Structures are given as structure tokens and as C-alpha cells.
Amino acid sequence: MQDLHTNLSLPPVVSTLIEPLPRSPIEALLSVFTRRLVARRPDLLRRLGAVVHVPIAIVPDDMPHAFLLSLDADNSRVAICEKNEIGDAEAIIRAPFLVLLGLLDGTYDGDALFFSRDLRIQGRTEYVLALRNTLEEANLTCGEFFGLADAPARWVDDITRSLLAQVRHFASVSAEWSNRAPGRHS
Amino acid sequence: MELVCPAGTPAALRAAADAGADAIYCGFADETNARNFPGLNFSPEELSRGVDYAHGRGAKVLVAINTFAQAGSTDLWKNAVDNAADCGADAIIAADIAVLDHAATRHPDLRLHLSVQAAANTPEAIRFYTETFGVKRVVLPRVFSVTEIAALNREIDVETEVFVFGGLCVMTEGRCSLSSYATGKSPNLTGVCSPPDHVDYAEDEAGRMKARLGGFTIDCFERGEPAGYPTLCKGRFSALGRSGYLFEDPVSLNAFELLEELAKAGVTALKIEGRQRGKAYIAGVVGAFRKAVDGLSGGADARAAISALKAMSEGGQQTTGSYRKTWR
Numbered sequence: 221m222q223d224l225h226t227n228l229s230l231p232p233v234v235s236t237l238i239e240p241l242p243r244s245p246i247e248a249l250l251s252v253f254t255r256r257l258v259a260r261r262p263d264l265l266r267r268l269g270a271v272v273h274v275p276i277a278i279v280p281d282d283m284p285h286a287f288l289l290s291l292d293a294d295n296s297r298v299a300i301c302e303k304n305e306i307g308d309a310e311a312i313i314r315a316p317f318l319v320l321l322g323l324l325d326g327t328y329d330g331d332a333l334f335f336s337r338d339l340r341i342q343g344r345t346e347y348v349l350a351l352r353n354t355l356e357e358a359n360l361t362c363g364e365f366f367g368l369a370d371a372p373a374r375w376v377d378d379i380t381r382s383l384l385a386q387v388r389h390f391a392s393v394s395a396e397w398s399n400r401a402p403g404r405h406s
Numbered sequence: 407m408e409l410v411c412p413a414g415t416p417a418a419l420r421a422a423a424d425a426g427a428d429a430i431y432c433g434f435a436d437e438t439n440a441r442n443f444p445g446l447n448f449s450p451e452e453l454s455r456g457v458d459y460a461h462g463r464g465a466k467v468l469v470a471i472n473t474f475a476q477a478g479s480t481d482l483w484k485n486a487v488d489n490a491a492d493c494g495a496d497a498i499i500a501a502d503i504a505v506l507d508h509a510a511t512r513h514p515d516l517r518l519h520l521s522v523q524a525a526a527n528t529p530e531a532i533r534f535y536t537e538t539f540g541v542k543r544v545v546l547p548r549v550f551s552v553t554e555i556a557a558l559n560r561e562i563d564v565e566t567e568v569f570v571f572g573g574l575c576v577m578t579e580g581r582c583s584l585s586s587y588a589t590g591k592s593p594n595l596t597g598v599c600s601p602p603d604h605v606d607y608a609e610d611e612a613g614r615m616k617a618r619l620g621g622f623t624i625d626c627f628e629r630g631e632p633a634g635y636p637t638l639c640k641g642r643f644s645a646l647g648r649s650g651y652l653f654e655d656p657v658s659l660n661a662f663e664l665l666e667e668l669a670k671a672g673v674t675a676l677k678i679e680g681r682q683r684g685k686a687y688i689a690g691v692v693g694a695f696r697k698a699v700d701g702l703s704g705g706a707d708a709r710a711a712i713s714a715l716k717a718m719s720e721g722g723q724q725t726t727g728s729y730r731k732t733w734r
Contacts, residue, residue, distance in 0.1 A: 263452075267415075267445050326417070329687035332718045335632055335656075340609055346444050346602035353445025356684050357415040 227395040228338075228388060229316040230282040239284040243300040250298035254289075256367050257358075258296050265293055267354045271347045277309035280317035311343035311351075318388055323352070324360045327384075407668070408675040409699055410468065410567060411692045414446040414682055419456045421685040422465070426696030429466040431499060432456065432681065433597075438486040439470045440523060441681040442597025454493040466496035470681075472521035473597045474502045474580070484508045491516050499545065501580055506539040519543040519567070523580035523594065529561040536564045543567055545677065547579055548659070551731050552667045559672035568668060570661040571691055572679025573720060574727055576654050577639060584638040588620035600637045607636075632656070632722035656721030662698055662712045664729050669702060687718050 258265060265272055272292045279286040286306050288299040306312060315323070319338050322328035330352045333339035341348045358364070362380040363373030411427035413419035422430045433439025435447035448456060457467045469490035475483040483505045490498055491513045498516060500506050501523035509518055522545040526532045535541040543565035546555065550568075559566055577584070582599075586592040589604040606618045613629030617636045624641035627633045634640045634656020643652045659679070661668065668676070676699065678691055694715055697708035716724060 266449075269444055271444075323684075326685040329684040329690075329718060331683055331720075332687065335634065335720055335722060336717070337615070337627070337630055337633060340615065341607055342609065344603070345605040345607065349602045350444035352684075353415060353443070357417045357445075359417055 227392040228318045229395060230318065230387075230391055231394045231398075232282075235282060235284050243285070247298060247300050250287075251296065253365055253367070254291070254296045254298055257360075257365060258291060258293065260367065261358065262293075264354050264358055265291070267357055268350055271350045271354070274310045274344075274347050275308050276347060276351060277306035277312045278320060279303055279306065279312060279314045280320055281314060282316050309343065311341065311345070311347040313339065313341055313348055313351075315339045318384070318391060321384065324355055325362075326356060326359060330356075407665075407673060407699055407702075408567075409692070409695055410675050410677045411688065412572075412678055412681040412683070413456070413688065414441060414443075416448065416452045416456050416459075418681075418683075418685055418688045419467075420459055421688040422692050423460045423463040425689045425692035427460075427465050427692050429468055429496070429675070430456075430460055431468040431470050431677075433470040433472075434486050434489065436482060436486070437595070437597045438473055438483050440472050440521075440593045440597050440599075441470075442473075443682055444602060446682060450489045450493055453490070453495070457494040461494070467494075468497045468499050468519060469493075469495045470499040470521065471505055472499050472501045472523045474523075474594050475504050476595065480504055480508075484512075487513065487516075497542075503539075506535070506541070510539040514540075517542050519545060521545055521580075522547055522569075522575075525578050525580045527558075529558065532558075532562050532564060536562070543674065545569075548575055549578075549728050552664055552671050552729050555668070555673065556671035565674035566672065567675035567677050568661075568673050569659055569679055570665070570668070570676045571695060571715070572658055572683075573635065574654060574657065574659045574725070575639070576728075582639075585619075588622055588638055590620075600635065605636045634721045655723065655725075657723040657725045658719035658721075659727045660712070660715065660719070660724040661726055661729055662695070662708070664726060665698055665702060668729075683718075690718060691715055 268291060275288055275290045277286050277288050285300050286303045288301055290297045315338055319333060323330055361377045363376040368376055408428040410429045410431060411422040413422050413430050413432040419430050419432060433441060433447050460467045471483060471486045487498060487509045497519050498509050499519045499521045501521040509516055518539055518541045520526055520535050520541045525547050526535060526544055527547050532544050545567045548569050580594050585599045589601055591598050591601045593599040600619050604620045607615055609615045615627045616623055617625045619636050624636060624638055639653040640656050642649060680687055694708055694711035697706055697711050701708045
């Protein structure tokens with residue numbers, strides 16, 4: 221069940237730890253698995269319609285970098301860039317990282333996140349909508365993204381679901397504790 | 407009462423069926439249905455598979471072909487009716503008399519529901535559709551009080567379906583031109599109210615979000631202030647030194663507290679709005695209202711599940727809308 225998301229931001233220390241990680245191997249891995257997903261699910265490209273080839277920026281508020289996503293039949297790509305380097309993007313989607321993950325796997329409803337202002341969009345709204353609706357249909361669990369099926373997919377999905385639930389709980393508790401600290405106002 | 411639930415994608419259809427929908431309504435990915443948004447809706451093949459899935463779980467599938475066919479170019483709408491029949495749909499939801507006539511003539515065994523887009527709100531109008539096309543159910547416009555629905559039901563001999571949750575439209579549906587005025591596109595003819603290619607959001611450094619439709623600024627939300635859909639009817643306007651919502655606030659309908667009264671008023675089916683919403687909304691809202699409807703006949707208490715739906719609501723607010731006309 222969807223709940224309030226304002227407390228779902230990761231603590232700043234996570235961003236600090238992620239910042240020095242090398243971008244190239246992560247970009248390569250994400251791009252390969254995205255290409256494989258698109259090849260397995262041509263129905264998703266049909267659903268995307270005009271968004272094919274269009275660069276869309278996904279900006280996690282609580283992470284040091286942004287992701288630039290471009291989807292097409294042959295050369296889908298995920299690039300990691302600085303948040304001030306997303307000038308080519310036709311549309312920009314901003315939210316805390318855990319909220320974005322919840323959108324990917326269908327845990328959260330995009331409209332509800334928009335109403336609560338946890339999700340903010342800029343640029344070509346029609347592209348954001350097409351991407352959101354395509355992701356809804358994709359059922360993009362971890363197992364699906366990595367191309368797993370049957371028991372291995374269920375195993376990976378169970379683990380990631382449980383892990384994400386714990387991380388969300390931790391983020392929520394951490395934000396609450398931070399807001400209660402002397403001199404802080406929620 | 408039958409629980410009629412929305413599905414904008416095959417995944418949403420499966421979520422609705424799994425959550426306990428009695429019937430699921432959906433549409434084709436073209437201008438024949440009033441939720442013609444990018445990335446939404448079904449191909450005939452997807453609908454066919456969806457019908458199999460829903461029927462396997464005891465749910466019916468109703469296909470909304472509820473925009474108005476364009477004069478001289480009605481083939482798209484007629485083909486949609488034929489495709490829905492071929493896919494094994496249990497009923498068609500339509501508003502246009504040409505579409506209704508085609509369905510009644512070519513597919514006499516296919517059940518017809520009158521869409522809310524027909525805005526049929528008098529016994530005379532409703533009888534026209536039932537006597538002319540054999541319409542079996544009328545989806546009532548969201549302008550009646552419960553008392554008015556009871557009075558209407560006493561005068562007609564057809565099933566009635568009413569909205570119980572989701573987005574509100576307070577206009578005369580099927581005849582509203584606000585979206586056309588601002589963008590040239592409308593839910594009535596092209597299937598889109600406030601088409602996203604005419605919607606623009608801009609946020610300044612203070613977190614203030616400006617929403618524009620067709621170049622018109624329709625609202626500004628302060629940082630953290632709950633937002634609504636970018637429709638003109640939910641715009642905030644300034645006139646004579648005052649600012650406020652002229653037609654309606656950004657708010658969602660929730661008629662949970664009125665289910666028993668609606669049953670007594672003779673309502674056959676309860677409709678959940680939201681074909682544009684995600685699986686999380688579908689599963690949450692359908693599950694909660696399944697509990698609520700079952701609760702009327704002695705099932706579990708649904709109050710906690712219904713309370714949780716506030717997070718799904720537009721502007722974070724809920725109303726019983728015109729069912730309780732507190733302004734009278």
C-alpha cells in the first residue's frame with residue numbers, strides 16, 4: 221500500500237560513499253541489461269511510442285549523479301552524468317532514489333507521487349507519461365531486469381523486495397531521527 | 407453490487423482481477439476511448455489475452471469506446487467495436503449514437519453500457535438509449551445526489567452504475583470544451599483531457615511549481631503543497647482581488663461511507679476511476695473497495711484499508727462530491 225514518501229530520502233552519507241565509485245562499469249552494466257530487456261520485450265518499445273530515441277534524465281535527489289536514459293531497439297543506453305550535465309534531456313524526472321525504484325517495480329503509483337510532490341517532472345510531459353506507463357507494463361522487478369525466469373527470478377525478487385523494505389524502513393527512521401534532532405524542523 | 411475497476415495496461419488488468427474486481431474496463435490505444443494517453447491502453451491482441459485472464463478469475467471485461475466518432479470518418483470506432491466483440495469482451499461502454507447503433511446492429515448479443523460521456527441524466531434521455539439501442543446499463547454523470555439517484559432509478563428500467571472513487575469531473579461530460587479551448591484536443595473527440603503534449607511544469611529554486619496547459623498558467627503550488635491534475639477545471643484563478651478554485655478543488659471522490667445508501671438507491675454497479683493510474687493504485691483501491699462491498703453483507707471491516715487510500719488522492723484530499731450536496 222502506498223504511504224507518504226517524504227521520509228524516504230537516503231541519508232547524505234550514502235551519497236558520499238557512492239560519489240567516488242567508477243561510473244564506466246556501472247554505465248556499461250546498466251546499458252547491457254537495458255538492451256537485453258528491450259530485446260526480450262519488443263512490446264515495451266511499441267508502448268513507448270514517440271519516446272524511443274528520446275533522452276530522458278532521471279535525477280535521484282539523494283544521489284550524487286543523474287542517469288540519462290535513451291531507449292531504442294538497437295542501442296539503448298544508460299549514461300551517468302553530473303546533475304548539471306543533463307542539458308540534452310527532453311524530460312527530467314526527479315525524486316528520492318527509493319521512490320524512483322518503487323516506481324520501477326510498481327510499488328508506488330506515479331500520480332500519487334506527483335500529487336504529494338515527491339515526484340517532480342520538467343520538460344516534455346508526454347514523454348514522462350509514456351515512459352511511466354511503459355514501466356508500469358514492464359513489471360520491472362530485479363529478476364526481470366536481469367533477464368531471470370522462474371525460480372531464480374522469484375528468489376532474486378524476494379531478496380530485493382525484502383532488502384528494499386529494510387532500506388525504506390531505515391531511511392524513514394533515519395529521517396525521523398534527523399528531524400527530531402535539536403535545531404531541526406520537519 | 408458489482409465492483410467495476412479500471413485498467414490502463416495489461417499489467418493493471420491483471421492487478422485488478424487479482425484484487426477482486428467483478429468487472430474491469432479498458433480501451434484500445436487510439437482515439438476511440440477517453441483515456442488516450444501515451445503508453446496506455448491495449449492492442450486487440452493484448453485485450454484478447456486480458457479477457458482470458460479476467461475470465462479465468464471470474465471477472466468481466468468492459469471495453470470503453472466512449473469518444474464521439476468523427477463525422478465522415480467512423481471506421482476507427484466501428485472497427486473498435488468489432489475488435490472488442492472478437493476479443494470476447496463482455497460489454498461495450500459507448501456514448502456516440504453511431505457507435506451504439508453499429509454495436510446494436512452488428513453485434514446484437516453484445517451487452518451495451520451507456521458511457522458517462524453521454525451525460526444522460528434524465529429518465530427521458532436514458533429511455534431513448536435503452537429503447538433505441540437496447541442499452542442494459544447507464545453510467546450516471548457525477549452530478550447527482552444519492553436521493554436523486556434513488557428517484558431516477560424509480561423512473562427507469564435499466565441498471566445504473568455510479569463512480570465511488572477517483573478523479574472527479576464536475577462538468578457536463580461529453581460536452582465540456584475547456585480542454586479544447588486551451589489545446590485543441592478534448593476527451594470527447596480525441597480522448598484526452600489536458601493532453602500531456604500541451605502540459606508544462608516548471609519549478610523554481612524555492613520549490614514553487616507552476617503548471618501550464620496550452621500556454622495558460624493554471625496553478626502554482628508552493629513547495630510541499632499537494633498538487634492536482636493539470637486541467638482547467640481545477641485551475642486556480644484570480645479575479646477581483648481574490649484567488650481560488652473556480653470550478654473545483656484538486657480532490658478525489660471517495661463514496662465509501664455512502665455504499666449502503668447507494669445500494670438502497672437501487673444502484674447495480676460501483677465504478678472506480680483511474681485508467682491512467684498505476685498498479686499500486688489499482689491493487690490498493692480495488693482491494694479496499696472489494697473489502698468494503700463484501701463488508702455490506704457481513705464481511706471484514708474495510709475502514710483501515712479505505713483510510714489508507716488518502717495517499718492516492720488528488721491534492722491529498724477526498725470528498726463525497728455531489729452525492730452529498732452540502733452547498734444546497
